[in-house]
Every structure is written in C-alpha cells, then in structure tokens.
Amino acid sequence: MLRAPWRHLTVSALACLGVVAVPATPSAAVAAPAHAGVTVTAPGSPCAWPAVVRPGRLNFAFPETNATYWLTPYRLGKGDRLVVDGTYPSARFTALTAYDTKGAPVDALADYQISPRPGSKNPFAVPDAGTDPAHHRYQVTLKPGVAAGSGADTIAATSNSAASGAGFLVLRIYVPDNESDPAGGVPLPTLSVQRQGSGPSAMKTCPRADSAQGPSGPLADTLRKLVKDNAPAGKFAGCGKFTPSDPGFAPPTKVLGLFPNPYNKYLCAPLAYKSGRVAVVRGKAPTFPDTVNGQSVLTRTQLRYWSLCQNQWQLPYPVSSCAADFQTALDKKGRYTYVVSTKRDRPADATTDKGVTWIDWGPTDVSSLLLFRNMLPAGDFRNAIQDIGKGDDPAKVMGDYYPTVTYCTKQSFAENGPDSCTS
Structure with missing residues (x-):
C-alpha cells in the first residue's frame, strides 16, 4: 500500500491530548484494581465511547477546539480482544490510541497506518480511494500480550506485552470536512469484545447527544481524578x-x-x-x-x-x-x-x-x-x-x-x- 509522506512517530516521542510530553517508557497498564483508586469499568458499561472530550463536554487536559476525542475504558484478560470496525472519516486526521490507567500511552495507529478491509481503500494513504464511505472500511484489533508497534492493524492493549490489563481506547478526529459533524460524516466505530474461548459480543454505541458523554457522565469524575492524581x-x-x-x-x-x-x-x-x-x-x-x-x-x-x-x-x-x-x-x-x-x-x-x-x-x-x-x-x-x-x-x-x-x-x-x- 502507498503511504503518505509523513515522518512516522513512535509512542516514545509523545505530546499530550492537550500538550505535555511523557517519559519514553510508559507505565505498565495494571490489572484490577486500577491504579491510584481510579475505577475503570469493563467494556459495555454503559456503552461504547461513553466520554467525549471537547469544549462543552469534558474540557480537560488541554484539548484542541478543532478536534474531538472519544474514550472507551477496557479491561482485557489473557486471550481477550477488542475489535474496532470503523469507516475512515472525512477529516484532516484520525487515530486510535491505547493508554494505561494512568493516562500514559501504550500503542497507537494513525489513519495512514491502518489498512483498509477487502474491497475498500484508505483515503489517507492512496489518491484513488473515491468518496463512498462504504468503500472506506477498516478493522483494528486491540489486544494484550503483544508488543507495541507490532503493526498488522493491531494495537497493544498493555505495555511490556502483559497478558492482561485495563486502560482506555481513544479515537481522535481533527478538522472534519463538515464542522457540524465532529465524527467526520461517518458513524463512530463499532466495538466488539471477544473473550477467550467465546465469540464476539457487540457493544452498543452511546447516543451522540447523550448526557452520559458530558461533564456529569459516568467517566467524567474518573478522568478528572486521573488528571489530578497524575499531574x-x-x-x-x-x-x-x-x-x-x-x-x-x-x-x-x-x-x-x-x-x-x-x-x-x-x-x-x-x-x-x-x-x-x-x-x-x-x-x-x-x-x-x-x-x-x-x-x-x-x-x-x-x-x-x-x-x-x-x-x-x-x-x-x-x-x-x-x-x-x-x-x-x-x-x-x-x-x-x-x-x-x-x-x-x-x-x-x-x-x-x-x-x-x-x-x-x-x-x-x-x-x-x-x-x-x-x-x-x-x-x-x-x-x-x-x-x-x-x-x-x-x-x-x-x-x-x-x-x-x-x-x-x-x-x-x-x-x-x-x-x-x-x-
């Protein structure tokens, strides 16, 4: 696949969801109970993408006003995985990033690094991708027990190849073509949890206008406490x-x-x-x-x-x-x-x-x-x-x-x- 001419940056060269750089070796994601009293709920409670960071929703950690950040907490055991089925948005930039329960990075994939599904093309990587969202599909798997930077449309859910742990998956979208639709004209990615030895179980996606995503939602206090405890x-x-x-x-x-x-x-x-x-x-x-x-x-x-x-x-x-x-x-x-x-x-x-x-x-x-x-x-x-x-x-x-x-x-x-x- 052709790649855009951007310099590839690894998760050891970081700056924050607002601004601040972090140490090159992130803290290990921890299994239950979560670090420093921060409670991380399991996937499916209450729904996929239950927190939205932007002014008017959760305004913390120096967010960019021309971007929106959706967060989903996860807890994955050995052999588990979280499957992300999405559509490349019509936007300037998008990425999926995994963090541990201290808000430190584990692994990430930017738009141009994500391979399209069969029959689709990546508009961030090739010029002939067309404009039909139905032909802009991708699938990414988040799982523990793999090393960061492994590629193959896989994101490590835990650092140091730990077999299990908890954390947050963040979807970023910068400058959507239609500023009235922060998701870039496509549905938010669907999430499916696959436990070891069982089939996938789809999570319901939170309604975009739902109050659960705002300052009084179930993750708001958790995220504020995380920033307070670690900054x-x-x-x-x-x-x-x-x-x-x-x-x-x-x-x-x-x-x-x-x-x-x-x-x-x-x-x-x-x-x-x-x-x-x-x-x-x-x-x-x-x-x-x-x-x-x-x-x-x-x-x-x-x-x-x-x-x-x-x-x-x-x-x-x-x-x-x-x-x-x-x-x-x-x-x-x-x-x-x-x-x-x-x-x-x-x-x-x-x-x-x-x-x-x-x-x-x-x-x-x-x-x-x-x-x-x-x-x-x-x-x-x-x-x-x-x-x-x-x-x-x-x-x-x-x-x-x-x-x-x-x-x-x-x-x-x-x-x-x-x-x-x-x-």
Whole structure:
C-alpha cells in the first residue's frame, strides 16, 4: 500500500491530548484494581465511547477546539480482544490510541497506518480511494500480550506485552470536512469484545447527544481524578526557562496523566493577564493540506496540521480558544500575526482582513498557557517542533517557523501596529 509522506512517530516521542510530553517508557497498564483508586469499568458499561472530550463536554487536559476525542475504558484478560470496525472519516486526521490507567500511552495507529478491509481503500494513504464511505472500511484489533508497534492493524492493549490489563481506547478526529459533524460524516466505530474461548459480543454505541458523554457522565469524575492524581496539583510543570512575566516558547516539561498524542509535538508559552495589554505571536506559517476548502489530505505539505491555542493554567487544564492553520490570516510573505486578548482589549485592527488573527484570552483570574502544535511533519521539512532535540535552542532549529511572543499595550498596537510590539 502507498503511504503518505509523513515522518512516522513512535509512542516514545509523545505530546499530550492537550500538550505535555511523557517519559519514553510508559507505565505498565495494571490489572484490577486500577491504579491510584481510579475505577475503570469493563467494556459495555454503559456503552461504547461513553466520554467525549471537547469544549462543552469534558474540557480537560488541554484539548484542541478543532478536534474531538472519544474514550472507551477496557479491561482485557489473557486471550481477550477488542475489535474496532470503523469507516475512515472525512477529516484532516484520525487515530486510535491505547493508554494505561494512568493516562500514559501504550500503542497507537494513525489513519495512514491502518489498512483498509477487502474491497475498500484508505483515503489517507492512496489518491484513488473515491468518496463512498462504504468503500472506506477498516478493522483494528486491540489486544494484550503483544508488543507495541507490532503493526498488522493491531494495537497493544498493555505495555511490556502483559497478558492482561485495563486502560482506555481513544479515537481522535481533527478538522472534519463538515464542522457540524465532529465524527467526520461517518458513524463512530463499532466495538466488539471477544473473550477467550467465546465469540464476539457487540457493544452498543452511546447516543451522540447523550448526557452520559458530558461533564456529569459516568467517566467524567474518573478522568478528572486521573488528571489530578497524575499531574501537578494546581499548576502546570512549565515551559523551559520562560515565565508569565517573561514569556517565550519552549518544549513543555514532562508531565504524566494527560493522555499523550503520539502524532503531535508542542511548544508552550506562559502568559499573565494585565488590563490594557495584549500578547502578540508572530512567525512563518508551515504549509498544510487545506481539507476544509477541498484540498486532499495527501497534498505534499510541510505539516499535516498546526494551531495555536490559549489554555487555562490550572486543573483540569481546560482550553479557552484556538486558531487552526486554516483559520489563520497570513501576509504576503506567508507569516502570521496573532493577538491574544480579552474582547475589551482587542485592538480595532486585530481582524483577518488586516492580516491579524484574534484569539480570545478567556478567564483573566488565572494564568494562561499558549500551545503551538505541529502534527506529522513531512520527511523533507526539518524546521518542525519534532526536530528539536534535548538541549537544542528551538529558535535555531525552527528558524523563521519559530513563534515569537511579546506583550504590547492595546494603544501601541492600535497606533503603530504589530511591528511596535517587540521584546
């Protein structure tokens, strides 16, 4: 099968379901009872995909506003398996990832790595896949007792090839072609549990509008407790040497418990609110496949996806607002200018027709955290966040693609433009 030209990332190079990188060796998934008092229900209780992470549902762990994350807990014994029957969505990106009960990664498959079923084609891997969802089918098996990265459309359910254990399966979908349908115009994958020595048993899928998926659903408290138990209480670990009074972008300090995404890497910058002040972020924009406007996801570009998000720097780490690549205004040189401010402090010229993308500051009574995402860099693009090694200067590695951030008064921006906002 042909493969898209993205650099393959393994689960040892991770950043979180919001942002934070985790240690290269994830904690082992544990059998019952679950770690640290977190109760993980068995599949089928209450239904498949019982938790949805996005603003308006479960807003925690720095989610991206242009993506939706569905979670299903599992507990599998020796010889058991969880079979995922799905349809590739009409979207920019999708992936299936297994995590242990501490929110640490076990194994993952991105869209272009998943083989189609007989008679189907993968639209994330070949250009002639057509548009009929009936011919976009796939099947993935989640099972314990196999090594991560085994391939063959198999995801390890436990780390270290453990024969049994519990965890969470997460389905991610970024930028659906139809923004009103976060699932990308197809049904959510069906899940079937197959216990050793017995046939498969299908799970019912939770209704999309069901309250069980929201902030008061059966998994909400479990997930909040998981983040609280495995992330620093009341604060984020940090962004290199930078502080809210002297902001700048750096790779985030490693933190557990935030459901890492193996296909993203991040820079973060801490911010502090001050009345009459805005934050200005500038840099060169990487190219991306503009699927919202009809471009193929297989178009040769530098990144599959990138965005800038404003987040709240306190548990449970919610997102306030984001601007994705396709939502970002560029000047004639392909450079972006973001203004992050409250509505009251927004300069009159902070509009897309003036080449400026505005991002809502959100709550002002807590410190904030900007997150700059890079997803799946192309093999010949060497200025991505993924190219920053330990001890490297991000600005030198990324060159013009490195985002700079500085504070500026609303008045100065309004009178003299973004060029007056320099460090």
